[in-house]
Amino acid sequence: MHLVQTMAYVNETPWHGLGNQLAPNQPLEVWAQQAGMNWKIEESEVRFVAGSTGLGSIHAFPEQKVLYRSDTKAPLSVVSSRYQVVQPAEILEFYRDLTEVGGFELETAGVLKDGKKLWALARTGQSVSLKGRDKVNGYLLLATACDGTLATTAQFTSVRVVCNNTLAIALGDSTGAVKVPHRSQFDAQAVKRQLGIAISSWDGFMARMKALSDRKVTVESAEAYFRRVLTYQTGSASNALDKPSATTNDSAIRAVHDLYSGRGKGAALASASGTAWGLLNSVTEYVDHQRRARSEDHRRDAAWFGHGAALKQKAWDEALKLVV
Known part of the structure; x- marks a missing residue:
């Protein structure tokens, strides 16, 4: 059973051998289509039937809401009415200026657990070769979940090429990651400003x-x-x-x-x-x-x-x- 419902990738085949392979430098609209992220998270108030038979009266529960997929209408989760949704398109859109003018390149993006978790991973262009042959590349991961299991997280990470091992880049001041809880509005530009501090963290990580x-x-x-x-x-x-x-x-x-x-x-x-x-x-x-x-x-x-x-x-x- 694969948690990955859909995903797209460039370059090397990903860890599970699944997904739609793209040519490099595809527009985000192609990524959205091939990664299975071209839908929206819709929301509706919670309703319930009072009474043991189907003829009972229908009541609303305003403190919570149901999140569901716009394409399949499949339910995703029941969350607080104050829960701030981050859309699949926002995950990809986060990378638009980074890929168009910042030298980043999207490598994988996709949907986990029927849409409950979404992510995209881009190469930053930073790398180091340890003692000449052991190459480590820098990446930026952006992920969110709509089932309460993960704050929207932007995380610098490294991938060691020889074995595809991953490691979060977090220095003592933890500027390698920015986490936005779902009680707050996700502001992509604010997150990138915070990460601007952390782009220099690659130098410390490399050392x-x-x-x-x-x-x-x-x-x-x-x-x-x-x-x-x-x-x-x-x-x-x-x-x-x-x-x-x-x-x-x-x-x-x-x-x-x-x-x-x-x-x-x-x-x-x-x-x-x-x-x-x-x-x-x-x-x-x-x-x-x-x-x-x-x-x-x-x-x-x-x-x-x-x-x-x-x-x-x-x-x-x-x-x-x-x-x-």
């Missing part, structure tokens, strides 16, 4: 990647790193003197250790072999491509927006501690 690729690690420190990243707090303390219990995911540690030791894509490159950059990428490859999930799409959803994204952030934070 950190280079530092990680230069930092050699011992077998012992690699093992300790994996244990720090893959140990979870699993319970709450019953009183102030108790500590929450911790669980270590031993199978995940074995998997990332195998990736780090040579099985991972790009693990043998000089930038990754025996380095903190190699440690980080063994975790990102595990999360993006190997972690157990109901489907490839569920894994990608988690890797971008859910627990997998949080795990990669933890791996990044722990890796940086090695180079401070």
Whole structure:
């Protein structure tokens, strides 16, 4: 079962092998058609029938509204009447000036979960080659959901070419992402102004990647790193003197250790072999491509927006501690 209902892409075939391939530099109107984003989110007040039979009286519930697709009339969610909708067209339109004059190039866009989640991903044109051969490209992801699971999020992210691993670009001040809750109106230009601060964050991110690729690690420190990243707090303390219990995911540690030791894509490159950059990428490859999930799409959803994204952030934070 694929979460991806429709999507379009240029260049490489995406992670699940599905989608409509486009020639480069297509207009946004073509993207909307081929990515399945050429519809609107409509809304209607909630109504219910009072009484056990179908002959009961119909009443309205003004505090909430139903969101549905304009094309199929399929319901999407029931939300607060104050909920601010972000339309599929707004996700693509966000990139118009970036692609026409800013040097960005759309690479994928599409619809998840029957339209409940929408996204587009564009290459920024920024890239770095670590020790000559290990190339990492910069991207800007814009995603929203109309079922309450995700604020409209603009996030700078990186993709390591050799293995297609993704990593959110977030520095200490978190300017790599802008999140607009659905109780607020989505203002694309305001978001881009905020991201303008973050475009320079690529330079800081690049410096950190280079530092990680230069930092050699011992077998012992690699093992300790994996244990720090893959140990979870699993319970709450019953009183102030108790500590929450911790669980270590031993199978995940074995998997990332195998990736780090040579099985991972790009693990043998000089930038990754025996380095903190190699440690980080063994975790990102595990999360993006190997972690157990109901489907490839569920894994990608988690890797971008859910627990997998949080795990990669933890791996990044722990890796940086090695180079401070």
